[in-house]
């Protein structure tokens with residue numbers, strides 16, 4: 001009976017290890033040579049490939065046995081005791097290994113590595129299987145099949161690329177847009193997103209949307225070069241040029257992975273719910289959010305952001321959702337929604353809601369602001385829609401060769417949501433307090449009892465950005481104005497890509513100042529903001545270059561991390577609310593005392609006047625009237641009464657003289673009493689004001705001793721001066737967040753829905769520019785289509 005000693009086992013193990021390593025090396029060499037061969041020539045002789053695979057198969061087969069049973073390596077039985085099981089196992093294993101040895105599988109595996117940004121050219125010798133063809137709807141639409149883009153069946157695609165919106169754990173979307181199901185995949189993403197919240201901010205979420213093939217493109221005989229697999233992998237195929245006869249069958253491609261990729265069949269609602277719905281929720285929690293569309297001209301950016309009347313886009317759905325959510329939470333407190341809409345055209349910033357002079361960008365501690373930009377207070381979705389349509393009518397569009405109604409400007413719609421919330425319990429307490437506050441002693445009790453009473457003010461900003469399309473000069477037009485526009489669009493997009501590069505590389509200086517667009521996007525790219533980028537691409541192989549470029553930048557943008565997005569929340573502490581209430585009470589009391597004083601003074605004046613009158617004509621009739629002041633209108637009439645005549649002999653009778661003297665004494669006495677009362681009231685009033693001033697001072701001193709009272713966003717102390725309504729800063733000056741809610745422009749006025757709705761698109765051109773109203777008015781005369789309604793994206797040609 002063989003007895004294994006420790007030394008024997010060690011020897012065996014050493015031999016096993018060396019053999020394994022040798023085999024591994026051989027396999028690796030084999031694989032590499034195969035990769036090189038395949039990489040060099042995709043149409044390499046089938047025989048050679050088969051030979052290589054057979055060798056590999058043999059080696060893998062041999063290698064699999066010792067791995068399975070390392071101790072029996074030296075006495076490898078030719079047949080196992082359970083041949084059927086072993087053969088099955090090795091067959092499965094070899095199949096798997098064979099599949100893994102295909103070059104495309106390596107590419108796939110590399111690309112799905114956590115946080116990997118690797119993309120590399122690969123050769124695709126395998127035909128696409130039926131299952132995959134089903135996944136890419138674009139293939140069916142384009143009647144094209146991308147040769148060789150096969151998805152390895154057994155590759156478990158990692159989900160770790162998904163990241164976290166820094167929304168905190170308590171963000172639960174209140175309402176999901178109807179008809180949208182959240183699949184397991186999305187749940188998975190949300191879970192992994194939460195994992196990635198490491199306190200260093202959040203990564204920009206990058207989504208890709210493929211638009212359907214346009215009629216024009218189909219007519220031009222273009223083929224579909226984009227394939228979306230697994231709702232997140234984008235395969236881009238470069239077909240050989242038709243004139244390159246030698247490489248007609250050659251197909252090259254690139255693979256990218258994004259947070260989500262939408263095939264051409266994706267609905268607007270699906271795009272909205274996956275990309276923006278959570279951002280809207282976060283805005284209501286006081287966090288900033290940005291969504292911007294990036295892509296070549298005609299790739300579908302405006303369609304995604306604005307959409308059509310039947311298929312409204314992200315902007316419209318976000319606003320509807322925002323108002324729905326506000327309605328659901330109306331019990332939580334007051335919500336204020338402010339709206340601004342601007343465009344960056346030829347490096348000038350214009351207000352789309354009140355077109356006028358170009359706006360100047362300024363930077364304050366809260367970020368970049370367009371000085372003089374109109375902020376409209378909106379009360380309903382309809383009102384916002386009307387404003388949006390009005391703004392889009394003013395937006396610059398021009399037909400280019402690539403897109404008949406191409407947006408020639410970058411448009412930014414900003415919605416600011418301000419919420420002042422008081423919990424229900426607090427609200428009830430509030431009412432009681434306002435009653436109790438009349439008595440200063442009870443106020444102290446209240447403070448002790450309701451120390452947790454807080455009023456919370458949250459400000460969230462949502463920026464929805466529709467960028468002008470990046471384009472090649474030849475793709476659009478050669479005319480001067482168009483080429484100037486194109487140059488400016490490209491310049492700002494180039495500046496955007498420089499910023500993305502600098503941010504990805506972690507540079508200290510980010511060149512935001514290179515263009516107006518990047519200045520405006522500063523918050524979204526490098527600030528405390530939840531940012532979403534939607535890259536729009538065309539399926540046509542004629543736009544391969546633009547699509548590749550868009551995907552490249554989208555892939556880069558994945559690596560940008562924005563700062564941790566904390567809620568813009570100010571907790572107004574109980575002491576502050578108490579002080580505010582106290583101040584209001586004091587003001588009310590002061591008003592009442594002043595009124596009392598005025599009344600007494602008036603009474604005194606009347607009495608003095610009557611005394612004078614009594615002195616001059618001390619008759620009983622007048623005396624009685626003096627004690628009860630007569631209406632002013634009655635006095636002239638009384639004066640006209642016939643006076644006692646000297647001739648009548650009824651003047652200065654001893655009786656009347658006595659009576660007159662009595663009345664005078666009486667009146668003097670009354671006057672003295674009234675004067676004394678006024679003096680007392682004045683004294684009381686002064687004393688009360690002094691006491692209350694002292695009390696406020698004490699409260700302020702206590703408040704200033706609290707930690708964090710001086711810091712920004714910390715506790716504020718309300719003094720009389722701070723409670724006084726502040727003066728508006730002059731136009732163009734830096735504004736505090738509260739001032740952002742007021743329109744600084746003198747032309748800015750609040751408009752009702754009807755004002756806006758009645759504002760017909762009469763101004764077709766604006767400062768020589770062609771706007772959407774122009775386009776729409778032209779279009780409506782030709783064909784009154786709903787899709788060509790101002791404010792919405794155009795129909796596909």
Ligand SMILES: Nc1ncnc2c1ncn2[C@@H]1O[C@H](COP(=O)(O)OP(=O)(O)OP(=O)(O)O)[C@@H](O)[C@H]1O
Pocket residue numbers: 210211212264295296297298299300301302303304403405406407408467468469470536793794795796797
């Ligand atoms: N997902 C989609 N479904 C249906 N049609 C679409 C889709 N995306 C885009 N289109 C159509 O493609 C055409 C061009 O789209 P759009 O105007 O949105 O492009 P764009 O990227 O905004 O171009 P530009 O940068 O020149 O303004 C439009 O007619 C639009 O209706």
